[in-house]
Amino acid sequence: MSIYFDHAATTPMSQAALEAMVTQVGRLGNASSLHSPGRSVRKDVEEARELLSRLVGAAPSEIIFTGSGTEANNLVIKGTFWTRKQEDPKRNVVLISAFEHHAILDPVEWLQEHQGAEIIYIPITAAGYVDLEVMREIVAKRGDEIALIAVMHSNNEVGTIQPIAEIVEIAGDIPVHSDAVQSFTKVDFSFAQLGLTSATISAHKIGGPLGVAALILRRGIDITPILHGGGQERDIRSGTLNAPGIVAFAAAAQDALSHRTETELRIRNLKTLLVDLVKKEIPDVTVNGSSNPALPGIVNLTFPGTESDGLLLLLDAEGIFCSTGSACSAGVPRPSHVLLAMGLSERTARSSLRFSLGASSTEAEVQFLASAIPAVVTRARAALVRG
Amino acid sequence: MDNGRTMKLIAAMSGGVDSAVAAARAVELGHEVVGVHLALSSNPQKYRSGARGCCTIEDSHDARRAADVIGIPFYIWDMAEEFHEGVVENFISEYASGRTPNPCLRCNEKIKFAAVLDRARALGFDGVATGHYAQMVETPLGRMMYRAADPKKDQSYVLAVLNTEQLAGAYFPLGDTVKEDTRKEAKARGLYVANKPDSHDICFVPSGDNAGWLRDRLGSEVGPIVDETGTQLGEHKGAYTYTIGQRRGLGLSVPGEHGQPRYVLKIEPKTNTVVVGDHEALAVNHIVGDSPIWCGPVPIAETVYEGFAQVRAHGEPLACTYSHQGSEITVDLVKPLFGLAAGQGLVIYDGDRVVGSATVSETA
Structure with missing residues (x-):
């Protein structure tokens, strides 16, 4: 996958x-x-x-x-x-x-x-x-x-x-x-x-x-x-x-x-599904940023008790590609300045991932993410090096 | 490795040739390998200057490129905070208390085979593979560590701080190889870093000027240089910038009693005093080390064994007898060594096997 x-x-x-x-x-x-x-x-x-x-x-x-x-x-x-x-x-x-x-x-x-x-x-x-x-x-x-x-x-x-x-x-x-x-x-x-x-x-x-x-x-x-x-x-x-x-x-x-309205609606529904399914698996997950008004495809989630680069590595191994805030010129992950500006703590910002869906995204992909996420989050929580 | 079992390994990749070849070999042995470059400085420099420094932006790029060539995922782990607390601060405070630390030992003990290994294990990996030169042998009594096949590159000394649990997760694919062959292999594998110079010195002191670096952090308070009777012979700029056994850079105008050179014998941080004397006074026959770490089976307490002691990364193995009791290892050397400072790593060998290590606390 x-x-x-x-x-x-x-x-x-x-x-x-x-x-x-x-x-x-x-x-x-x-x-x-x-x-x-x-x-x-x-x-x-x-x-x-x-x-x-x-x-x-x-x-x-x-x-x-x-x-x-x-x-x-x-x-x-x-x-x-x-x-x-x-x-x-x-x-x-x-x-x-x-x-x-x-x-x-x-x-x-x-x-x-x-x-x-x-x-x-x-x-x-x-x-x-x-x-x-x-x-x-x-x-x-x-x-x-x-x-x-x-x-x-x-x-x-x-x-x-x-x-x-x-x-x-x-x-x-x-x-x-x-x-x-x-x-x-x-x-x-x-x-x-x-x-x-x-x-x-x-x-x-x-x-x-x-x-x-x-x-x-x-x-x-x-x-x-x-x-x-x-x-x-x-x-x-x-x-x-x-x-x-x-x-x-x-x-x-x-x-x-040429197909913006349909695509926008479809991606928006996928995003809602993604949030619902992930929430079901990880009840303490939080969504960063309001969904209205917002782009159809971007969802930013905080997984308390994890570090986003650990999550990224584990998801990558499952074949799921998403991203963390940003990295410095040497590639060192930094807490997102966006999330910090929204008032999140550095710790919370470091536990956040962005999933961005697009025209090629499908419901099966969202379902697969939901099935993979519990084990990934459990692992990432165990690997948290900084409390 | 590990009786042919396929493992999930984190390959710690510095951007140098050794760790790149080690990662490539781990892949070739069928292991599932993920490359990780450790960002150890919160303010990395752009480029390496010759053999000095590490963790520059260039190094992280080189590590990434090597991972691409090998065909493994690659990540950068930010260990700058852990490195600063566990290695840099320890280095400064050890010098401030008149001791001579080895930061590479601390880095292996607290970062590579602690913070990194713990994280790797928690993420579902079996261990950490590095480009260190040391050999691991599986025995009925568990894993044991031996000197590398290449005596010039042997790094068992700086790995002797790993306990059996850490060693259980440590993989050194280059232990059986001589350095020249590693370079040849890197070239054959198309790794661009094949000719990159080896790194020497202390990675977080890129200028190579340890004394100046310490002066910047500990100040340069002038203090007396005295002989063994307490007679002042001169002045120094910060006692901690001296090392036991050091002869040069004392700036003494008064010659020794018989015109012989003088050496640093002792550093007394409390009074900011450097004590000097002749070469004979540096002789050490008896060493006490504290906080022993055993790299394999624990020797029977209060039993005297024959073996070898080594006190520097590329120092000579010195024939000795040793025993341990409580939290101390006691070593009696067959022939004296000249110049040993508290804080140095004391590593005990049984032939080529690493028995364990301790930190030098007393000498006589």
Whole structure:
């Protein structure tokens, strides 16, 4: 048995994306070349851009392709900060939620360390949402000092969907960025409707290939680039366009969205079943983060009296693949900063696992997990080295 | 291993060549093996510098890569807290009380074959395989540990702190191999670490400057260097940075009575005094060790046996008689050894078999 419950890490590539990619890889041409092969590839890229822009609720010119979600987040965080601060030196504050992904947290911390930026973290409620009241107070008090605000659309570890529309409203004229890599194609997401200044989406989270993502940046907004070169992508992200990746990205999005409602409902039911069955076997298990509103496929569970890396090893041996919070650069497991931000103790955070279901998940897989979990938890409890 | 029974083993993989080949051999013997790299520092350095240091990010990458090549699952276990408490703090406090500890002994005793073995057993594994060079022999009286086939690499000394229960879960697939062959085998197996230098020195002192490292943690209070009569001959910067038998680095301008070199004889942490004297005064004929650990059958108490004593990792085996009573082992050497500090590991051998170990508490 081989059960992949780590769709939030990366997803299997959809047939549509795979075919699009393979076809495009065989085509000669640099999309920036003026001759016929170049123009032909450019046409493929622009068609993909138009398709993707429709699917994400943006204008084609608002899509800036990048090499990864991390790159898109770095670009928008640093680029917006630099531009906004240049316009008005007072704007030295970056306001972010306390449980952002490291691809947001780390560039913001880099700005603090190297450029003197001030970070204000919006606290997270126990249910897993940004505290809007606190945010409102911060914006009221410090609004004219804030260079940008970043709050993820949904959290990658607990799945809670953040109140982005309200955040945008509170922000007023301050740019708001939202990392939407976990949300896009999983739940309803429209860049224009939310009124965001920018958002990040990534291909490999939605059945597309690795190595391609996009920053969606509102028309008319200019940010300072990080990569300088050929001036591609509105002069904001230089570098030869990854045509096969881009074409496959759009194909993956189209495929996923063509059956989104049914898939979302099916995965959501599987998640409910998973929680019910695991609870039946391990009565003291707790679910981290509210399920409403939340992504259909992510469930984060605490197994009291265990260490998550022990659980992971034992589940891996059973052929069940899930994940713990995160690891440092040397691969050492760390308690999840997401769970800590939600008020869990370090001990509790270290006993938690994320299962993320996707389009390929089945009821049989969930049943198998439920049958394997009692022995795994018993073992992991015996192996707890730190009380 | 274990009479051909298939076992579930954790292979402790440092990122070096020995542990990689040990893991590969365990797999080849049919065991179900999971590779584990121990993260022993909470603030690891990025790269190794030559033979020094370990547990760098590069080491964990090398260990992961070796596990991939061998085809086994791989995890990193965070043992930084246990290592700091059981090994690093012990190292500092032993030096602070004028003793000379061996942190590799403590690491085997408290981490690799304690915290790791306990966790492995609880997770359903039979034991821990490492790249140590020592041989395990099954006898009607239980498992016994012998010196490695390669005398230059023999690590039975640093493993002599394992009791029989720990030894029951310890597997050393390289015990019958000479180091050169391990490297050749690594190369043949396509393990990238085949030519990685051996690690030496103390892993948590990456600079190799033990005295400086200790000074940073214990301060560098100036104190007297005196002779055996108590006459002050000079000054030192922190008594604990000296080792019994040390000759260099004393900075004494007054020569010995007959112009002979002087050696550190004693360190008195309470008065921060270093006592020096001539070579003869370092002679030790009688050793008392406390907290004995037996690596096999316990010798009959208050009975005098003939055997060998070893007091350093790569020291000579010294012919002796030994006996034990209460919580002490007493050793009488046939010929004196020169320079032995309290805190050093005393390991007793019966030929090549490891009888047990103790920590040196008194010498005469």
